[in-house]
Amino acid sequence: xxxxxxxxxxxxxxxxxxxxQIYEKGEVHNPDYGTPTKRVHATIQIEDVNNNQVSSAVPxxxxxxxxxxxxxxxxxxxxxxxxxxxxQRKFDYCYAKQLFRYGKDAYxxxxxxxxxxxxxxxxxxxxxxxxxxxxxxxxxxxxxxxxKIEQLNEKQVRLYILYRSWDAFGGFPANIxxxxxxxxxxxxxxxxxxxxxxxxxxxWDTHIYEADLQAVEKIMKANDLCPLCQNITPKHSMISTxxxxxxxxxxx
Numbered sequence: 001x002x003x004x005x006x007x008x009x010x011x012x013x014x015x016x017x018x019x020x021q022i023y024e025k026g027e028v029h030n031p032d033y034g035t036p037t038k039r040v041h042a043t044i045q046i047e048d049v050n051n052n053q054v055s056s057a058v059p060x061x062x063x064x065x066x067x068x069x070x071x072x073x074x075x076x077x078x079x080x081x082x083x084x085x086x087x088q089r090k091f092d093y094c095y096a097k098q099l100f101r102y103g104k105d106a107y108x109x110x111x112x113x114x115x116x117x118x119x120x121x122x123x124x125x126x127x128x129x130x131x132x133x134x135x136x137x138x139x140x141x142x143x144x145x146x147x148k149i150e151q152l153n154e155k156q157v158r159l160y161i162l163y164r165s166w167d168a169f170g171g172f173p174a175n176i177x178x179x180x181x182x183x184x185x186x187x188x189x190x191x192x193x194x195x196x197x198x199x200x201x202x203x204w205d206t207h208i209y210e211a212d213l214q215a216v217e218k219i220m221k222a223n224d225l226c227p228l229c230q231n232i233t234p235k236h237s238m239i240s241t242x243x244x245x246x247x248x249x250x251x252x
Contacts, residue, residue, distance in 0.1 A: 001027045001205075003041040008230060010052040011176050014044050016232040018168050020225055022208050023216055029207065033139055037207035042168075046199045049159075049180045057219050057232040058173040059212075068174045072182035074100045074108070081106070093142045098128035099182070110186050117151045117194075124149045129164075143167075144175070149183070156197035159183060166203035169212045176201065226250055 002025050008014035026038030054062060070076065077096035083089050099110050109126035117124060125148045134141040141164075148160040161179060166172065180196060187194050208216055219232065226233045226247035233247035241251050 001029075001039060001041055004043075006042065006044045007047075008044065009047050010229075010231075011046055011049060011173075011180075012052045012055040013230045014046050014176070015055055015058070015168075015173050016225060017230050018042060018044065018172065018206070019208070019216060019219070019232070022168055022206065023213075023220065026208065029205075036210040038210075038213070039205050039207035041202075041204055042166075042206040043200065043202045046176070046201070049176075049196050049199050052231070053177040053180075054173060055232050057223065059170060059215055060174075065174050065177055069178045069181045072096055072099070072178045073185060074111070077101045091140075093134075093140065095128065095142065095144060096182075098130075098142060099126065102127070103130055110183070111190070113149050114186055114190050114192070117149065117157070117192075119151045119153065122148070122150065124151075143171070144179075147179075151194070152197055155194060157187075157194045158197050159199045161199070161201045163201070163203040164205065166206045167209065168203075168206050169208045169216060 004021050004025065006014055006017045006021065008017060021042075022038055022040050026040050029037050029039045031037065054065060058065075072095060074096070077094070077100035080090070080094045080097050081101055100108050102109050113124040113126060125146065127146050128142045129145040143163050143165045144161065145164050146162040150158045150160070152158055159180070166175075176199070180199065184196060222234060223232045224235050224238060225231070226238070226249075227244060228241075228246045228250040231247060231249075237248055238245045239248060239251055
């Protein structure tokens, strides 16, 4: 499996580059549950997490992403905890619960880390994986397994996230905006004036499912990566600039 490093200005650009890299360099893999993928090990650095979060080529609408953002909050964790056992809405794991009500003691890792931030510390870490619960299971364990918040200075933090397994095509474009907004909300609720300066995400197994490859191929045929911003851009809309062909946004 190939290891790749992507450096991008925006979340949209990161997703665009990631899809192209997996399609071109991905190793064919047959997991134990029988759903083939193309995969890479990916580390992705995103400079601006606030603007241009969603590519126009993403395979679902913005409404779904907005709904996912609402589910990555402390309020959603409490709602999930209130659902009785056996209720069909109580699925195998809930990221909001793992973040804000972790383990048997329902420990709030996000607010504990934010309230104790120290500049330069490497210790503000939260885990979403529970060994006793998740190791014995055959499937349905959390894909996102850890995060770290690093205070860079009096105004900025950097966010690190780690996935054991990551659906690049359908998961990434919803996951990253929701994670960013969830942490921003938690920071605001502590009356702290920090901005997320950048995000670094690592996926041990970052993949495109075989069932999605036809949709990816369709994107590749109709689009190019803009050489300047590295966003997926319809071929017919690429225009000439002093720096070569580029998307309309890069000409502005």
